[in-house]
Amino acid sequence: MKKYRLIKNYPGCSWTLNSICSNDFIWDNGKKVYLKNYPEFWEEVIEKDYEILSFKHKGSNHIWKNDSQLKDTFCIVDGKAPFTSLEEINKYPKVYEIHSIKRLSDGEIFTINDRIKVFCGYSFIKKFNINNLNVLICTSKTGEGFNIENLEHIKKPLFTTEDGVDIFENDEVWGITKNVWKPFYRNAKLNNKIVTETWFHGKFSTKEKAEEYILMNKPCLSINDFLSVSYFTVKSKTRTIKRLKKLINSKL
16 A cells, blocks of 8 residues: 655645645545645555665675664674764765665565576576666676565575485485484474584485385395295306305495
């Protein structure tokens, strides 16, 4: 719903300056007054849907972040540079550029070089332009601009399982304990041990895939078990036993 602000009093108006109206009309002195009849007195309120989180100094590549303690000020991330006002930064577009922005409606953060969805696939954020409280995202592939309210990230997978499935945050993932060869379930999350831990036999997209891996790889047959279900001539049996013993000894 659009909002309007009273910027100038007109004859008979009892509303005070800077009053906000959330309709296309007001009730004034018992009468219904349509704002369109007084366009020079009311202006549409455009509420910004973004917050600038950081700037980048083009010469030094330093990242300047918003300092919550001081209004409209930024400081270098490592804290070694003096504060610089947002107004000053905006005066020098050839020196500074916006590095990251938060969309206030959902808290989504967009940063230079982020991969985003476009009409024919994906592209990368090349530049942020701000005009009339709207943020326009320019991409590196096409040079086209997209308003921030329409942007959507293309998420990168945390890893790919042994069975070839890309796993994203909160996806189902299965591992296999090394000692007892049993499948276990985890919910994939950033910085979770499931991404980096090495004490299990790989990562799989389903329990069935993990169980299939166990079936094909768990060492659970003796040489006699193997010979009991196979047919060999006397000569080939002797040669096979020697090869199996050598293979088993190499794994002990």
